[in-house]
Amino acid sequence: MDEKYFPEQIENKWQQRWAESGVFQAPTDDPREKFYCLEMLPYPSGFLHMGHVRNYAIGDALAWFKRLQGFNVLHPIGWDSFGQPAEQAAIKRGVNPRDWTEQNIAHMRGQLKRLGISYDWSREIAAHRPDYYKWDQWFFLKMFERGLAYKKVSQVNWCPKEQTVLSNEQSSGGICWRCSTPVEKRDLEQWFLKITDYAEQLVADIKQIEDGWPDKVLKRQSDWVGRSEGAYVDFPVKDSDKKIRVFTTRIDTIYGANAVVMSAEHPLLAELLEGSSLKPDIEAFAQKIRTQRAAGREVGEEEKEGLNTGVLAINPFSGEVLPVWVANYVLMEYGTGAVMSVPAHDDRDFEFAQKYSLPIRQVIAPVTHQQLDAEPTPTTGGDASAEIKHSFTDYGVLINSGDWGGKLSEVAMREMAEHAKTNGFGEPAVTYRIRDWGVSRQRFWGAPVPMIYCDKDGMVPVPYDQLPVVLPQTAAFTGTGESPLAGVPEFVNTTCPQCQGPARRETDTMDTFVDSSWYFFRYLDPRNEGEAFDPNVAKQWTPVDQYIGGDSHAVMHLIYTRFWTKFMRDIGLVNFDEPVKRLLTQGMVTNRVEGTDEWKAMSKTLGNGVDPDQMIQIFGADAARLFVLFAAPVENELRWSDTGIEGSVRFLRRVYTMVWKWHERLADRGGPQPAGEFSAEARTLRRKTHQTIAKITSDLTQLHLNTSVAALMELFNQISDFNADPATASAEDVFVVREALESLVILLTPFAPHVGEELWEALGHAGGLLKELPRWPVADPELARREELEIPIQVNGKLRSRVIAAPDVSEDDLRASALADERVRALIDGHEVVKVIVVPRRLVNIVIR
């Protein structure tokens, strides 16, 4: 140990030792309880940014904590190395995507090692290597076998800037998730994965994880699947044998329907208009809507527009004849592409009816709470002609609804759907918003879809023993939107596995979200050449105990990986439904944008980035890590501060200096042993030590890292205040200081592991902390709680005095000592004591008159 804290020196020393000893390698067969600590794997863009540092510092704190507690901790890392930027680099700068990616990985791996994150590097994986993407292809074939991977022509979301297809998730809001370019629609033949088969489970299984995931993520998951319960109802077309099927969640309002409204893309529309004089007008209108939407303009921003088709339909409940309209606000993609319009009880229908002066009829009346218990009756008159100014969308009681009048919405919805089913014009139904996952990409830098097209045998899956379908070394990177692989004859031309004749390979590659849907299973068995992973090995490690990453992945990645896990369960690879027990979505790291008052995520283009390497060089990895953990709660935005990190260095330096001052005396365990009484100051320090152990143990479990660091600082301040001189300290004082300092060093290690290891060694424990496990200190419960309580005494609610009491003071004793207090007696003298409120361990309040 040097007298002065030189971060670089001790960081190099310990990083080297960790690498040599392999202490972070997690053995698969181990009697200790496992803990799988996982951070979202990074895209190898070339450089670590502060968001990464924060993510990995959080994960590492937890990994260390669990390790020191005696768990067998798996803490792996890898690279999400397929994807657009590598290909963009190829297009723009003519570099090979593979070389570019490998260089980036090499550089970022170095940065991670300089940060000293305790990864098991022996398990490192990268998605772009054939031994990884082979299994993407394997899974794809498994899904194909089960009918979960299929091809269809579809209108896809197309990003004109990146010249590629985007999934629904990636084009949410009509803009590209990566470059914010407005998305266009195009017709292409595409591969899809049938995530909709799992829609119900993706909602239902949320209850298995609701205690471990943030509420807002669960809500977004659930919203994305978009389950709605309702009913299908068939409206027969007048003078025809055709029917228009609508989906509604409010079948109870059906007597209020004033029209049936269809989407312009509805396939039935052309048939209905056969021979109608309005046909050209309506087709022109439908075309207009299609054009609007193809231009990527958001529905919802448009004013409602519609056209009466002249077709008539019959309300199967009331027998009423209703006009059929086409309108821009009905989406083909959801439900059946047709709705019943009930303006009195739906905002959109109301707006539409107002614009086109369609009749509005109230069929639901509000009910009061008393009426819910009693016979339901409407509170407002059931006057159908009454003018309605707004739609009333709450549940209520039915009026103007034939035999159903007087029933509550909840009851009517159930009964009416059953009635429709019994009479053959509908049924209860559940629909989902989620659509199948389009995984085809017209890209080079991805896992090739393992399919072959043969003129004779048609579409043939690549046999399992021919995997992987290896990406060629290079291709023409034109950026025109054609699959670059189509221009590589050696790749395209192959033989048909069935007839051995000439055949062509599929030239699409897979969405990179495929790679990240199951990567954390590959860590468990990363060099397995015979399978994606050994299910028996996986059983020992999974599910993931703690997953940490940015909330930008709260929808896409997490919904895909949940889907993938359920599929793996169905093919017998895993035996649970949900892959992640606890999830933490950490906040962004932001910095002030130069010349403004705005705080934005660090980025190159904004010029507000902070280089982790520079921070490590100036302040040391430990200080950088300590600062990001201390500066804000993990889920909050973290506003970068250059002076803040200096505070962290200062703290580490003070701790270092303190240990330097004591280390010779403390390392010598052969001196006089404590035999006498502890001084009052020593007892105070002991109490603080044990309180801190208790607090940090509990805070770390809940990932309250900022308050853990604060508690460390408090303990340090307390040790500083304990003004003993190492040269002359009594055996008792040495004991107390040793206990305090050793605890401090261990508790500090998850936040600043290099300093922790160095100081632990300096205190006389050769070889560092990981030599003897477990090491995490356990608080003495007697000492951890306050020795004495200072209980406030109030008179008529005002604080008037305090009384010192033992922690286990009885209510009666507390009351007695409060009433005996001099100041209190002076106050209550001459007044009547009305009552005395005693809250044990908390307070006494005396009410007088």
Next chain:
RNA sequence: GCGAAAGUGGCGGAAUUGGCAGACGCGCCAGACUUAGGAUCUGGUACCGAGAGGUGUGGGGGUUCGAGUCCCCCCUUUCGCACCA
């Protein structure tokens, strides 16, 4: 527009969940040591007031002996969703 969450010093944020508001850190002020200080150390730092004391957790009301914390209304901010029938 709909939905959710949140508003505490100059700043990031604490507060054992209804019990001494402002822990810890940054910044700032003063002092010490210094040729020097953007190093280090010591002390101070919610607001008003010379003081005793008073006031304070976005605003207004309420429940309670007691409210940052619970309830109602309003304001503001942030984040989600955005014609999903």
